[in-house]
Amino acid sequence: MYKQECYKIFMKKSIYFVLAIIVLLLVYVNSLPLDMTMKEELFEELEETWGRPVTEEKVSLAKETMHASDAGAVSNNTFESRATDYVQFLVVSTSMQKEEQSERIRMREGHLVEFANGTYEYREALKERDMLMELGETHGFYLIRSWRGMFELIEPVTSVLLLSALIFIGITPVFAEEYSKRTTDLILATKHGKRKLVSAKIMAVITYIVTVFLSLQLVNSILKIWKFGGAAGWDAPIQGISSGLDSFSFISYDGSQYSFEIWQFFLIILGLQLLACLAVGILVLLLSFLTKNTMLAFFISGVVMAVPVLLQQLGVTRGILGYVANFSYTELMQVSSMFTYFKAYNVFGIPLLYPTLVFTVFAILSGVLVFLIYQLFRKRQVSS
Structure with missing residues (x-):
């Protein structure tokens, strides 16, 4: 059942079309001339x-x-x-x-x-x-130009939105297509079909997200190492990553309070953003089940990701709306920006660092959403 679910996701041509566009964009950006590649x-x-x-x-x-x-x-x-x-x-x-x-x-x-x-x-x-x-x-x-370039795929909003689009395209049909093709009733009629189907779909979603995420990061890393002539500076502190005169990125850690070497930080950020992508995938999977419509699930998922960006662009960052912007799936995926400066929240009188708090909140939320998917699907009845 797991292999069948993976096949249904990976067979979609739209995934490879969008993936090809993103790869071409990466190639184009890395082909742009710089005065000094270092x-x-x-x-x-x-x-x-x-x-x-x-x-x-x-x-x-x-x-x-x-x-x-x-x-x-x-x-x-x-x-x-x-x-x-x-x-x-x-x-x-x-x-x-x-x-x-x-x-x-x-x-x-x-x-x-x-x-x-x-x-x-x-x-x-x-x-x-x-x-x-x-x-x-x-x-x-x-000399850390290639490393700074690797972080550029993680931090910008545009990169997050492109990655989100790949997640939406692959996952929104997971449950919705079952209902549109009316194949769900056959599974619901079996004794253990409900739980096995949900488990298979979740595992297939995880496989898809991990594959797409690591593929893009690998392509970007190879392009940056080729452009800047290697991966020098791997043992430099992250405070060495600053937006220079010859950089297209605004990413900067020169004011960061976090003590990491670049290679450590890169692996940490990759792991955290992968977890963020999985959290988004679980949300989209639930929306696919609730809406039973691929386009509607895609639209709602897009709104969830876009609203926090809109609030920040409008400068609405105070009060409840400020919490909506800071504790959003979009901010969760922009994980590298969480470490650019010191930010803590008062949790029972203890200053809890923002990255720790936000990932704890979404880990709990994702667990609840997975539980809901199992429970709601278990109660789904065979249609007449």
Whole structure:
């Protein structure tokens, strides 16, 4: 039964049509020219001089050289000079981010004096201060262009919507087609057909989502490694990922309080977004069962994903609507943006980090939805 359910999902031509469009978009984006890909040997030499955490000596030397370049004392017409200018600009910028981190620590230490011990405000300030202290020396120049490109498939809203479309196309017909073809009655008439059918459909949905998700991530990773000449910087801190002058992405972790190396963070983010996709898949599966109509289930699923984006675009982020935007399936799938800055919620007086809370909420919700699918299908009667 499981193989049959997988076959019914994977045989849909529309899936491969949309998948092909997304892959072509990835190929096109990665073919766009950049002034500096940072895969040239020159950047490896620059990293030896300017790379890794910033120091006062590096910052002072970078400022002196930049001033000389601005004054015309140093030529900036060659590729080497332009690349050096860019790296020095990054060094100076990261030194400012390092100072912002220190200032944030000082501010939080002031809050520890201001707030009473044992209050939520005190615990929140203590948690963020400790996370910032744990970071240590992280800000600096790192050759991590391919890694930043890999994260670009996870974070943007457009990528989330495209991935959601693939989920909708594959899953909305799962129950709806059974009713339209009137094959459900044959299964309902059997002794154990109800539970086995639901289990088979859930397993097929999981298989489909995992296959599509990992396929897209693999294609994107290969394209980024090819474009930027390898996967250098895998052991750099995530604070090295910042939106540079030559980047199409706005993703930036230079102000993040989370202490991860890039390869660790990438695996964590992949795992969490896969779980988010599975949560969306369970919701769509329930809608397919309730509506008994593929188009209606697709439309409702699209509204669920689009409304939070619309609220954010309109600037409606306060009160109940703010919670709707923050605790939505769309935000759940934009998992990488959860780690760009410190955000905690008061849960019984304990500051619970936003990523932990939102995934806990949706894990419970998904469990409830799976239970509902089993219960509602068990009570479904054979039509006359």
